[in-house]
Amino acid sequence: MDFQKLIESMRYKNGSLWWLENGARVGRSYSTLHQDVQEARRTLARWGVSAGTRVGLYAPNSWRWLVYDLALIDMGAVSIPFTEDFRNEISEGLLERYDIELFLTAKANARFFPKRPPHVGFIDGENDEVRVLPRTNTLLFGDEQDQLSWVFSSGSSGGLKGLVISRKGVMATLPPIMDAVGLSRGDCFLLFLPLSNFQQRYLCFGAIWYDFDVALTDFTRLFSAIETLHPTILLAPPVFYQMFHAEHLNKPRWKRWWQDILGTLVSVIPSIRMRRSLGRRFFKDFHEKFGCRTRMLITGMAPIRPNVLRLFDRMQIPLSEAYGMVEAGVMTFKRSDQTDHRSVGTPVRDVDFSFGEDGEIFVHRTHPVTLRYFQCVEGENERTFVGPQTIATGDLGQMDTRGRLIIWGRKREVIAMPSGEKIHPEVIERELNSCPDVANSVVFMGHGPHLSCIVSLNNIQDIGAMQRVRKRVSDLATMQSAARFMDVVFAPEAFSIENGLLRPNMKIDRRKIVAKYGVNTDSRTAYG
Numbered sequence: 252m253d254f255q256k257l258i259e260s261m262r263y264k265n266g267s268l269w270w271l272e273n274g275a276r277v278g279r280s281y282s283t284l285h286q287d288v289q290e291a292r293r294t295l296a297r298w299g300v301s302a303g304t305r306v307g308l309y310a311p312n313s314w315r316w317l318v319y320d321l322a323l324i325d326m327g328a329v330s331i332p333f334t335e336d337f338r339n340e341i342s343e344g345l346l347e348r349y350d351i352e353l354f355l356t357a358k359a360n361a362r363f364f365p366k367r368p369p370h371v372g373f374i375d376g377e378n379d380e381v382r383v384l385p386r387t388n389t390l391l392f393g394d395e396q397d398q399l400s401w402v403f404s405s406g407s408s409g410g411l412k413g414l415v416i417s418r419k420g421v422m423a424t425l426p427p428i429m430d431a432v433g434l435s436r437g438d439c440f441l442l443f444l445p446l447s448n449f450q451q452r453y454l455c456f457g458a459i460w461y462d463f464d465v466a467l468t469d470f471t472r473l474f475s476a477i478e479t480l481h482p483t484i485l486l487a488p489p490v491f492y493q494m495f496h497a498e499h500l501n502k503p504r505w506k507r508w509w510q511d512i513l514g515t516l517v518s519v520i521p522s523i524r525m526r527r528s529l530g531r532r533f534f535k536d537f538h539e540k541f542g543c544r545t546r547m548l549i550t551g552m553a554p555i556r557p558n559v560l561r562l563f564d565r566m567q568i569p570l571s572e573a574y575g576m577v578e579a580g581v582m583t584f585k586r587s588d589q590t591d592h593r594s595v596g597t598p599v600r601d602v603d604f605s606f607g608e609d610g611e612i613f614v615h616r617t618h619p620v621t622l623r624y625f626q627c628v629e630g631e632n633e634r635t636f637v638g639p640q641t642i643a644t645g646d647l648g649q650m651d652t653r654g655r656l657i658i659w660g661r662k663r664e665v666i667a668m669p670s671g672e673k674i675h676p677e678v679i680e681r682e683l684n685s686c687p688d689v690a691n692s693v694v695f696m697g698h699g700p701h702l703s704c705i706v707s708l709n710n711i712q713d714i715g716a717m718q719r720v721r722k723r724v725s726d727l728a729t730m731q732s733a734a735r736f737m738d739v740v741f742a743p744e745a746f747s748i749e750n751g752l753l754r755p756n757m758k759i760d761r762r763k764i765v766a767k768y769g770v771n772t773d774s775r776t777a778y779g
Contacts, residue, residue, distance in 0.1 A: 252401075252422045252460050258325045261285035261459060268314060269439070269466045269480050276479050277312065281459055284321070287314075291322035293454055298353060298372065299383035302327030303395060305350055309333040309341055310357040312446050312469050315374040317455060320446070324399065332447035335755035336411055343368065349401075350386040358363030375478040394622050401625055402449040404577045405754050410762075414577055416449060420687060423618035424580035425457045427600040428573070431584040432549070434484070439464035439544070441482035443473045443753060449577055450552070453620075456488065470757075471746075477542045484547045488757040489555035492548070492570065493690065495540065496559045497709040500687045510534060512566025523588070530567020537566045547587070549573060553758050554658065554677065557592035557685045572596060574656065578635060579642045580620040583656050594655035604656065610647040611662055617642055647675070664761075666696050674702070679727065686723040688716040691746050693764050694737075703738035705768045707746050717741055740768050 264281035271277070300306065306328050310316050323330045331349060333341070341363040345356055351370075358376040361367065370384035399418040405411050434440075439460055442451045442465060458465045468476035477485070499507060510533075517529050531538050536672070541548065548563070551573035563570040569587030574595035576582075580605075585596025598604065603615040619642055624632050637643050647665075648658040660677030667673055676694035683692040683704065690707045697703035708716050724739055746752035746759055752767070754760050 252425050252456070254324055254418060254422065258285070258288060258321060261288070262483055264459065264462045265436070266275065266369065266458065266462045266464050268317070269464060270312075270314065271468060271472055271479060274475065274479070278464075281462070281674055284314075284318065284459075287318045288321045288325065291318050292325055294378075295319075295322055295326060295328070295353075298381045300326060300328050300353060304328040304383060304389075305331060305352050305386070305401075307331045307333060307346060307349065307351040307354040308356070308447070309337070309360065311359075312442075312451075312467050313357075313375070314467075316446050317452075317467075320452065329401060332403075332449075332452075334403045334405070334411075334447040335445060336403065343493060346370075350388055352383045352386050353381075392623070397622065400449070400452075402577065403447070403626075404449070405758070405760075410628065411626070412624055412631070414449075415622040415625050416577075417618060417620060417622045419614075419618045420580065420620040420622070421453065421456065423601070424616065424620055424688075425453065425460065428575075428581040428584060429457050429461055431599045432484075432547075432571070434461055434463055436463055438546075439466050439480070439482045441466040441476060441485045443468050443470050443476065443478065443487070444757070445469070448755075450575075452526065453580075474540075477540070477545075478505070481544045482542055483544050484549065485545060486549045486551070486667070488552045488598055489550050489559065490691075490753065490757050490759070492550055492551075492559050492563070495537070495637060496556075496562050499562055501536075501710055511565060514567070517567060518565060525729060526567050532693070534566045538568060541568065547571060549747055551581070553576060554681070556681065558685050558687075560592045560704050563587075572752060574658070576642075576644060578621040579614045579616060579644070582614055585655075591653075591655060593656045594651060596656065597654050598656070606649065607643075609662070610659065612644045612646045612648050612656070613637070613656070614642050614644055616642075631712060666694075666702070668696075668702075675756050677703075679704070679744070682727050683723060686720055688719050689723075690715065691759055693761050694757065695761070695765050695769060697738050697769065701737060703740065703769060705740045705742055705764055707742045707744070711741075711743065711745075742768050 261281045262285040267278045267280045269278040306323055308330055320330055327632060331351060354371045355374050358373050364371050369380055369382045370383040372378045394627060397417050397419055398415055399421060400416040402413055402414050402416055403411050440454060444451050446452055455465055465650060466476060466480035466482045479757045508634055513533055520526050529740060546680060548570045555572060559569055571587045572585040572595055573581050574583040581599060582602050583596040583598050605613045617640055623636055635643050645662050645664050646658050647660055648656060651657055662677040664676050665673050666676055679694045683689055688708055690709045693705045695703055706720055710716060721739060724737060744750060752760055752764050
């Protein structure tokens with residue numbers, strides 16, 4: 252893939268971008284996108300944008316968002332999309348902090364700039380006398396010609412990293428994952444996370460290059476978009492699919508039991524086509540949640556529970572899994588017909604792995620997606636970008652005998668017990684999360700010498716749920732000595748974006764969850 256060819260080729264493409272407007276399906280072709288990009292490029296040039304200009308973006312997902320992003324790429328400017336993590340910080344002070352020379356936003360955000368300085372423009376409104384505000388950039392690293400964008404990314408342990416995205420890296424890493432997924436001209440990829448999440452833009456670039464449709468929406472209108480925009484492929488984080496798993500568990504016992512038995516019987520039929528057909532017939536209510544045309548569901552961004560994967564297997568809805576990180580791109584892919592739920596699949600083309608003595612996974616790519624961090628904790632650049640073509644993932648794992656990658660957990664989350672034993676909290680969390688009553692769990696080192704665990708229940712109204720979870724912890728204590736005296740704290744609410752316990756990318760925020768509920772040890776239960 253080549254960005255110059257990508258922009259130019261849009262005029263000859265057959266694909267389209269679709270979205271909802273007043274509840275109706277609206278679309279425009281990639282050839283129209285090319286025309287609008289050229290017009291936006293002329294507008295930006297009049298405002299003083301040129302190669303290397305730093306342009307901030309903060310707006311909801313929209314056609315105009317993508318138009319301006321592609322125009323900036325075509326001009327060689329450096330876009331800096333601000334995520335929802337900054338929703339309470341949008342101000343002139345923020346622009347100064349990141350040396351933003353032009354800030355593009357939506358009219359709905361005009362309140363952030365009551366006097367509207369000349370270097371603030373609207374992507375969806377009238378703009379008079381907008382002008383770039385030149386700022387002195389004294390930090391030069393020699394990679395400026397390869398910079399595509401500066402992006403922000405947050406992990407489950409908290410903190411916001413700033414990453415410098417490589418043009419060469421994006422161009423090199425997109426084709427391997429697109430080929431692994433197996434996309435065709437008739438496909439329509441539904442994206443609902445913010446475009447400020449680089450993965451969403453990454454997939455838009457791939458859709459244009461491979462000439463298949465994109466359906467663009469946001470989380471608040473996701474289910475309307477599924478029903479109206481007719482996607483064939485949906486990418487979503489594990490927490491999205493966990494919602495359907497929780498709904499299934501809350502069905503009447505007889506109905507859940509009957510569907511599980513029936514799904515297991517259907518799964519032994521050799522013909523994939525027949526299995527899918529029977530699945531749509533027997534589990535119609537489940538299938539309809541994902542639209543009438545959906546042929547593939549994909550998850551990634553965080554570990555997904557095996558019991559969720561098994562449910563989708565029984566319901567005969569393909570659920571594939573990808574493993575990746577913004578620093579390196581997508582590294583492995585597991586097709587839905589690979590029912591090994593322990594691994595995250597096999598490496599995509601041009602990816603090699605090696606492993607440290609402690610099991611840390613190192614990925615080797617000729618051109619990784621990220622050049623370096625521009626914002627991180629001290630020493631993290633050196634710990635992550637360990638060589639010109641080598642990135643330390645921070646994950647621990649191994650390759651199995653079939654060449655599939657198995658991940659144990661995060662290196663930084665390893666807990667050193669007073670006894671000297673090292674515990675992978677994710678291993679305990681996976682066991683707890685297999686309990687039908689558990690929506691999410693976070694294991695951490697409490698104030699005393701023992702582990703603590705915060706549990707969010709699927710149904711907080713279920714009186715017996717707490718006792719069943721305690722029973723699961725008791726059973727777990729017989730296998731994991733570190734869990735023998737584990738505090739169990741039940742959160743009175745689900746983890747969500749609204750209460751800040753899920754990040755805007757729908758990953759759990761471990762730090763906030765522990766800060767909010769970790770001090771509550773009234774529910775301590777000892778097992779021994």
